[in-house]
Amino acid sequence: MRLASETLGEGGDAPLVVAHGLLGAGRNWGALAKRLAKRRKVIVVDMRGHGDSPWSDDVSYPAMAADLAGTIAAEAGGRADVMGHSMGGKAAMTLALEHPARVRKLIVADIAPVAYDHSHADTLAAMAALDLSTITRRAEADRALAASIPNLALRAFVAQNLAIESGAARWRPDIAALAAGMDGLVGFPARFAHDSFAGPALFLRGGASDYVSPAMHGAIRARFPAARIETVEGAGHWLHAEKPEAFLAAVEAFLDA
Structure with a gap:
């Protein structure tokens, strides 16, 4: 690749x-x-x-x-x-x-x-569960993720992966593939x-x-x-x-x- x-x-x-x-x-x-x-x-x-x-x-x-x-x-x-x-x-x-x-x-x-022993599966699950159709700004994503990712520094790091173009939000990383491959990644x-x-x-x-x-x-x-x-x-x-x-x-x- x-x-x-x-x-x-x-x-x-x-x-x-x-x-x-x-x-x-x-x-x-x-x-x-x-x-x-x-x-x-x-x-x-x-x-x-x-x-x-x-x-x-x-x-x-x-x-x-x-x-x-x-x-x-x-x-x-x-x-x-x-x-x-x-x-x-x-x-x-x-x-x-x-x-x-x-x-x-x-x-x-x-x-x-x-x-x-640790896994980042919970973080990936929180990202996957976010309803991107409701997100037009990173601040909105931050508020929506606060309950599932309570650590402010981690949440800010995750939010850097959010692309917002013409009012539409998407995740840059391939959340599904990373979640499926988590056993290999850890x-x-x-x-x-x-x-x-x-x-x-x-x-x-x-x-x-x-x-x-x-x-x-x-x-x-x-x-x-x-x-x-x-x-x-x-x-x-x-x-x-x-x-x-x-x-x-x-x-x-x-x-x-």
């Missing part, structure tokens, strides 16, 4: 491809991508079923990895540094394991190659249980997040033996948004090494 993408900057040792998380979009990385692009070419993608990229019933990590491999082949000269957050981090890990020749350096933000492909990526890898975890616990470090190093695991202190799961300076410093130090 050809992904929608935005390219910024030029130069550097290798282009940097950035993959967002579930219900995100490339535009979520706008400010950080611009700063990273001062010293290198940066390609920010919309993952399949998100943003302006095409929809597909297949939202598996191997499918997402194939999309990223295609982007690298078409827009990054065949090999790139790859950075992914959450869902995008799992897609980036899958890319490195399945298409290692496409990846020079790997950066994974607050996710591990393991299956998680998991990690079992077929890579004995595979590894030998290249440089940086795993950044939020100090206030429980997504990458010490118990998961073994699973990370089994598949990524050269991995460095670092903590962005005081950051939760959206560490790049909550602590952008610390996140940026860690990423640039790794890419420049």
